[in-house]
Amino acid sequence: MEPIYAAAIILAFIALGELVSIWSKARVPGLLVAMLGAFVFAQLGLIPTDTVDQSLLTQVYVILVGPLLFHMGSLIPLRTMLQQWRSVVIALAGMLGAVLLLAATIIPLFSFEHFVAGAGPLAGGIVSTGLTTQGLTAAEVSTAIIVLPSLVLMMQSLPAMPLTNFLLRRYALSLRESGELTRLATEAQHVDTTTKKKLVTLPDSLAGNELFVLFLILVGGSVATLLAGPTNIPSSIIALLLGIASTAIGLTPERAMEKSSSFGIAMAGVVAIVIAPLLTASLADVLAALVPMVAILLIGGTGILLGGLIATKLLRWRPMLGMSVALTAMYGFPADYLLTNEVARSTGRTDEERQQLTDAMLPAMLVGGFTSVSAGSVVIASILVSFL
Template sequence: MPQMLALVLLLIILYLGDVVSTRTKAWVPSVFICAVLFLLGYWTFFPTDIVARAGIPNVVAVMFMYLLIVNMGTLLSINELILQWKTILISLSGIVGIIVIAIIVGYLFFDLNTIIVAIPPLVGGIVSAIIMAKGATEAGLPDLAVFAIIIYVMQGFIGYPLTSIMLKKEGRRVLKKYHEGTWVVEKDVTTMDKQTATTDENPMPSLFAKIPASYNSSYFIFLRIAIVGFLAYSVSEVLKPVVSISPFVLCLLFGVVAASLGFLERHPLKKAGGFGLAVMGLMLFIFDTLSRATPDMLIRLITPLIIFILSAVIGMFIFSVIVGKVLKVSKEMAFSIALTALYGFPADYIITNEVINNLTKDPKEKEVLTSHMLPPMLIGGFISVTMVSVVLAGIMVNMIVGPLTPIK
């Protein structure tokens, strides 16, 4: 198969996933459609190395991971996290709920490796799924490598509709209070938007403020991201004799520091025009793992998939509602914040806006709902998917203990 034909076929699949997701208003996740089409391709006429043939071999995908995780770190707004401290505690409680219930249920039915591989993708998104799939592959556990990807692909089916239901209930509660005149309007929608505007007004990060903006080319931005990624890798290697820390975890931390110090701007990959390409490369890489999936393997994985996703939802509900009650946050809002762990951005943004648009057409009412629901949903997704899941994956990938029986 020629390289460009392989690339065209893969991009058709990614686009069809987006089309279906858009037509169904995100109720059918794009990743599910893509996964099904990839499986059909692998089981029929796709060469097993079609992703590498298209131009995304493993080494390129790893490069994209370094760039994207550093970019994730730059999105952290310390001010917003301070304002949303209740959201952070609720999000963390939901994660604790996932871990606790998944370990208890997993211990009853499955082996240690299955539990270890399942938890980070349940807490996060594409990056944690890739880290665990890569670790399982290196440990000689192909079933579990596919399992990590399947969890990432399927968990949105429960997360999307549940979040929509919870947010609609919360929105109706808020609108009722607003109409009764008992609702206090929250004026500060999100400091992230303000930061973005500030970044747009000042195209150079503070450490390079004296350099003319015309010198801030895409190459200069990529160079600075790569330097941060290289520092993360180097520190990881230096620490290896003492403690094993994934370079991807350090990439996240170093990205936060680099943005805070003014070495990197917020969302540098987007500014350099490389964000879409990097995401495309990682998406193809994650679906490439399905080349090892056989029909028999998928049948073996159905039971643990259902059990772990249901366990995660139950754990999130119990822990987030308890903490939400202590913090005087409604159970609907608390559960919605916790559920962002199943999908993260941009699904949290899309679902919240979709709910708001369905509840009201009045601009003032939309502003009330947006200021109340959007910031905690964005921060909840950021905490779980962007931060905690990557850290968890970086820690737990080192706990995989060789070729045990993947699924009992």
């Protein structure tokens, strides 16, 4: 098969998932549709099991995974993260609770490889799933374990999103009835507007040039790969840190990969890596992974809630908001944005009240989602895969 035909087939499943996600307002995860569709078509013999390899998207992933993680570090300004430090702490505590509880239960019940396969994807999103899948494949574990990260990623948002909706709704109603809404909305919305000169100021002609920005993030990914050897630190973690530092000093713009118009193809490579095991897996392999998947979702979700609740209590935050922030690890953006807006729209009685509810909840939810899905889960997956 010509690579362009294979790539078009894989992108067709991804596009279908995006359409369903938009139509359902993120209630049905796009990745669930894409992965399930590809698996069914492969089982029916309608597409070759090596479609991902023939599409050459795995090579795209190999080239762009470092730059993609560098880009992840540029998503939210460091100052915003510092202002929302409680959200960062709660999100990290939720992930830590999940990892510890999974280690204590999944390793004795199944194996260390099952624990690694579930912990990274559960505590984050597709990038950590791609790293985990790649590590498991390199370690030559059984196919039933290699498909586990994809299954966890497919299903993790289904229990988490309704629970978040319930928790956020209770929080919003308590704010509305207690009279605290105006004060909390003002505090959450407040941003330090003082301008601080950055160490590096790129001319607009360069900062807005797609090819030059792409060059910068490729250099960032290359440096991370170069430093990984002598430091023994996974290149994914180094790339993430370099992205945060480079954006903070002004060397690269925020949301760098989007500015270079290369984010879409990079994500297509990541999705292809995650879909690939499902194409080659048998129905027996998937069925064998179902019980570990359910255990990981239940136990890991409980760990996220417990870790988030403990951190919330220590920080003297409202438990309903704190646990919602912790749960963003199981779905991330844009679901965190859509859920918050849906709750604000349905519980606010006036336009002003709806805006105040959004201002009181949205910054914490967005920063929590970034901390877990974009940053924390990458660190967790990188560390755990190194022990395989």
